[in-house]
Structure formats: C-alpha cells, structure tokens
Amino acid sequence: MPEYRTVSSPLIFDRSLIRVRHRRALALGPVTFLLDRVAEDLADRLAAVLRRFALALDLATPGEAVRLALARVGSVDEVVAAGTMPRSGGTLASHFVAAADEVLPFRDAAFDLVVSALALQFVNDLPGTLVQIRRVLKPDGLFLAALIGGETLTELRQSFAAAESEVEGGISPRVAPFADLRDLGGLLQRAGFALPVTDSDRITVRYDTVFTLMHELRRMGATNALIDRSRAPLKRATLLRMAEFYAQRFCDDDGRVRATFEILWLSGWAPHPSQQQPLKPGAATARLADALGTREVSTGEKAGG
Numbered sequence: 001m002p003e004y005r006t007v008s009s010p011l012i013f014d015r016s017l018i019r020v021r022h023r024r025a026l027a028l029g030p031v032t033f034l035l036d037r038v039a040e041d042l043a044d045r046l047a048a049v050l051r052r053f054a055l056a057l058d059l060a061t062p063g064e065a066v067r068l069a070l071a072r073v074g075s076v077d078e079v080v081a082a083g084t085m086p087r088s089g090g091t092l093a094s095h096f097v098a099a100a101d102e103v104l105p106f107r108d109a110a111f112d113l114v115v116s117a118l119a120l121q122f123v124n125d126l127p128g129t130l131v132q133i134r135r136v137l138k139p140d141g142l143f144l145a146a147l148i149g150g151e152t153l154t155e156l157r158q159s160f161a162a163a164e165s166e167v168e169g170g171i172s173p174r175v176a177p178f179a180d181l182r183d184l185g186g187l188l189q190r191a192g193f194a195l196p197v198t199d200s201d202r203i204t205v206r207y208d209t210v211f212t213l214m215h216e217l218r219r220m221g222a223t224n225a226l227i228d229r230s231r232a233p234l235k236r237a238t239l240l241r242m243a244e245f246y247a248q249r250f251c252d253d254d255g256r257v258r259a260t261f262e263i264l265w266l267s268g269w270a271p272h273p274s275q276q277q278p279l280k281p282g283a284a285t286a287r288l289a290d291a292l293g294t295r296e297v298s299t300g301e302k303a304g305g
Helices: 015-028 033-047 065-073 126-136 154-167 181-190 210-219 236-249 288-292
Strands: 053-059 076-083 094-098 111-117 137-148 194-207 257-269
Touching (some): 015 210, 033 111, 033 137, 053 065, 065 076, 111 126, 126 137, 126 181, 154 210, 154 236, 181 194, 210 236, 210 257
Parallel strands (some): 053 076, 076 094, 111 137
C-alpha cells in the first residue's frame, strides 16, 4: 500500500475550536437537515452494493444519523463509531472509540466498511487521513464518505468579501476553503484505493434573511474555525453591509435569500485480486474497427484510397 508522509501539513482548521463549536451546537439544539439528507443518501448508495459488511467504522460523523441509516439498510452487522466526542443512542449495537480522524488507533485491515458524513472537510491532512482509512480496510473493503465542497456558502463568501472590502478596505477569511471535486479522485488513487469514484450534489436552501442562515450555521457547529480567522470583533457596519449585498445579489422574487451547500461524494475499494482490472496495453482481443463497423486505415494509407 502506498504511504503518505509529509514534513509538516499546513494547519488550516482549529480542531479544538471545532469541538467547542459542536458542543455549543448541541446545547443550542442542533440543526441536522443537511446531515439527515446525507445519511439517507449514504444509505441508498450502500443499499446498491450487494454485499454484507460484518464490521463498519463510522468515522467522525456528528450525531447518530449515519448509524441509524446503516441500521435501516440492514447489510451491516456491527458498527464502531470513532471521533472526538462520544455519542449515545442509535438502534445498532456499536462501540465508541475516542480518536482523532487523522490518526486512527486501529490495526491494519480491521474493517469491512468505513463511512463518514460531513466531517472530513475539517481535517488538516486529508491525504494522510485517506491513507489511514485505506490502511484499516480489509482487502476488498469499501470506503464511502460525503464532505462539504468548495461551492458551499459561495453567496455568503462573496457578500462578506464585498462588504469588508468596502467598509474596512480589505478582507479576512470567513468561509473555509473546502475541497474541490477534481482533486478528490487523485487523492483516492494516491492513497491506494481501487476503483475510485467521485461525484457531487448541490443543494439550495432558502432563508428569510441571511441572519437566519448564520444562526443555523451556529446550530450546525459550522461557524468560522479557520486558524487564520480574524480575532477582531465583526463590525456592525460590515455585518449590515454584508446583509445588503446578500439581499441584492441572492434574493428571490418572494424576498427570501438562497444559500448553496455542495456535497462531495467519494468512494473507493481496498485492492483485491477479484476486482475488475484494466487491460494491459496490447491485450485487447477485438479490433476497434470491427466494433465500429468501419475499415481500418493504416498509417501509410490514405483514407478513401
């Protein structure tokens, strides 16, 4: 299996602050519509795989939505949940292991399935985390995950940038630089996954005002946790100007505003000899010209001659 090593991965997210924000969200009453939708989609995707998984790892997913969805699918016998905060409830017999998602304390080839929902976008070393996931999968084990993509909250990002530039003469990072779909397939291959697949789902949610959106983001535990975030209090003038820009640019005819959430899906298998393999160069047994019903023209022959 390929190894991934880095001298020093850049620190983008304040992981301790993320844990604080998640605890605050639980205290406020979490908003879970996005996670609930992803959990249902994950269950549908897993149901299409005609396999039974004896032992699965639910990696860092907040809440119980994924474990409950796995129970409804019925193809998973047992689930181990791993993350930084224990979770309770659920209908599927499971265990909780306190673990950072960037360093998994499990033996090699321990799991038949690893799933994760709306968590991996906050790791500082995603390539290294994918290698860790690949390591703990059994041969022919499946990895299936959803994470927030780079188009998420593009409206909020644009509005804050315009307001800060006008009011304060510069901008500060307020929305995280999430992953791009074009990069994820390469990262899966680099981590040693076979048959990697990536796709995206864009969800548009409408709110009465941008302030309603910001309140829900707080209750999702999804407010700014960037290392390079500004520590200065947000100026009232900047906030109000941001709201004006948002209403001007992203408002529908009924007065409600739009917010985009991009969900990136990635999956891959731990390699196994039984999996479909690409043909070696020159190993084809049929001519392309025959398949297309045309006459093959050699490099020294003119077409139509």
